[in-house]
Amino acid sequence: xxxxxxxxxxxxxxxxxxxxxxxxxxxxxxxxxxxxxxxxxxxxxxxxxxxxxxxxxxxxxxxxxxxxxxxxxxxxxxxxxxxxxxxxxxxxxxxxxxxxxxxxxxxxxxxxxxxxxxxxxxxxxxxxxxxxxxxxxxxxxxxxxxxxxxxxxxxxxxxxxxxxxxxxxxxxxxxxxxxxxxxxxxxxxxxxxxxxxxxxxxxxxxxxxxxxxxxxxxxxxxxxxxxxxxxxxxxxxxxxxxxxxxxxxxxxxxxxxxxxxxxxxxxxxxxxxxxxxxxxxxxxxxxxxxxxxxxxxxxxxxxxxxxxxxxxxxxxxxxxxxxxxxxxxxxxxxxxxxxxxxxxxxxxxxxxxxxxxxxxxxxxxxxxxxxxxxxxxxxxxxxxxxxxxxxxxxxxxxxxxxxxxxxxxxxxxxxxxxxxxxxxxxxxxxxxxxxxxxxxxxxxxxxxxxxxxxxxxxxxxxxx
Numbered sequence: 001x002x003x004x005x006x007x008x009x010x011x012x013x014x015x016x017x018x019x020x021x022x023x024x025x026x027x028x029x030x031x032x033x034x035x036x037x038x039x040x041x042x043x044x045x046x047x048x049x050x051x052x053x054x055x056x057x058x059x060x061x062x063x064x065x066x067x068x069x070x071x072x073x074x075x076x077x078x079x080x081x082x083x084x085x086x087x088x089x090x091x092x093x094x095x096x097x098x099x100x101x102x103x104x105x106x107x108x109x110x111x112x113x114x115x116x117x118x119x120x121x122x123x124x125x126x127x128x129x130x131x132x133x134x135x136x137x138x139x140x141x142x143x144x145x146x147x148x149x150x151x152x153x154x155x156x157x158x159x160x161x162x163x164x165x166x167x168x169x170x171x172x173x174x175x176x177x178x179x180x181x182x183x184x185x186x187x188x189x190x191x192x193x194x195x196x197x198x199x200x201x202x203x204x205x206x207x208x209x210x211x212x213x214x215x216x217x218x219x220x221x222x223x224x225x226x227x228x229x230x231x232x233x234x235x236x237x238x239x240x241x242x243x244x245x246x247x248x249x250x251x252x253x254x255x256x257x258x259x260x261x262x263x264x265x266x267x268x269x270x271x272x273x274x275x276x277x278x279x280x281x282x283x284x285x286x287x288x289x290x291x292x293x294x295x296x297x298x299x300x301x302x303x304x305x306x307x308x309x310x311x312x313x314x315x316x317x318x319x320x321x322x323x324x325x326x327x328x329x330x331x332x333x334x335x336x337x338x339x340x341x342x343x344x345x346x347x348x349x350x351x352x353x354x355x356x357x358x359x360x361x362x363x364x365x366x367x368x369x370x371x372x373x374x375x376x377x378x379x380x381x382x383x384x385x386x387x388x389x390x391x392x393x394x395x396x397x398x399x400x401x402x403x404x405x406x407x408x409x410x411x412x413x414x415x416x417x418x419x420x421x422x423x424x425x426x427x428x429x430x431x432x433x434x435x436x437x438x439x440x441x442x443x444x445x446x447x448x449x450x451x452x453x454x455x456x457x458x459x460x461x462x463x464x
Contacts, residue, residue, distance in 0.1 A: 006079035052144065080149065184214055196211055239270060239271040246278060247277055299322070319376050344364060368381045404424070410427070
């Protein structure tokens, strides 16, 4: 039976898996593990200490790299204490200041190396590595009863980081968070024999649910690397059975694929049952190429507003080109269909955040696609947005965004209208000068009215 709340997950997980080493963290090039009993015990101890500190019902921000203490803090807050707000470690002080007052954050739990980015941020701060460890120890001496929370309450706030839109907050209840668990178990077979590499940032809902919460509900072991640059070494150390990535990760991985199947299997640890790709559609040709080398790559689709998942492939019955089957706990329809049956993908279910539900009771994803007769979801693109210029010319920003994002120097882009001209906000790990030169070259391929006249460039640390 799959857990339906954080409290149930912690209690049943402790009872079933307490003696199994389940959470491993890399230090000094080696992975040291703690049992699920120790992990869930630390969650309870930290929960008691945070309640003792007056944080019951309050909000805290999680700003750090993936770590054991990050996971403990996330579960303590979401299960028994209040609301947890994970943010991307690429955020800087101005980004954080912009959301602090709106969210009424009581504390910021941060990784030590990110403290420099909190200069001028007016909020109490706790170091995730040192401070949380001390709080766990103090909590072990406290006699405080921990109670399951109301499943309808907001327990976590994520920020979206889509390709074509600015980040926005999404509030999820505990009911939202666990709505997909049972349906996932129907499609994805995971057990205590599996080993997950938690390589993507936990600040994103897909990683939290797909590589953290769901696997440990099933008793799978989690391994937390230090640096994505050590991916090749970690494959050999961990020998993962399941790997969760995004298209860019698999594209880079393919660049280093050995010539032979046997060499490739060895390079990824030799035990991989399957890998999952999410956040954007992975090219079908690349999926087939990996499959030919012995690595089955399945695809999943969802939004932060859908608690990260709407559909996913099954290793026993997947269909190349699709994004898997719509989960059984959700209802999916397409609206405003064209002559080919393609329309906007709309979904409803207990997993959908209240803030994202339209008047018809559905989440309107903004993505275009169709569901075939067997329940497989296919996505064909984004619903077009329209900019009408005063010269009566129409510009579809999605087309410009899709063209720009093909350049590997651009991570995210949003095209919009400014002063009756076309503008773009671009996130890149290259210099602003490089990006401006790129846009200048791009403009030379466009009609005059479509050319981008205003460019704002933001920097981000990209996984490499």
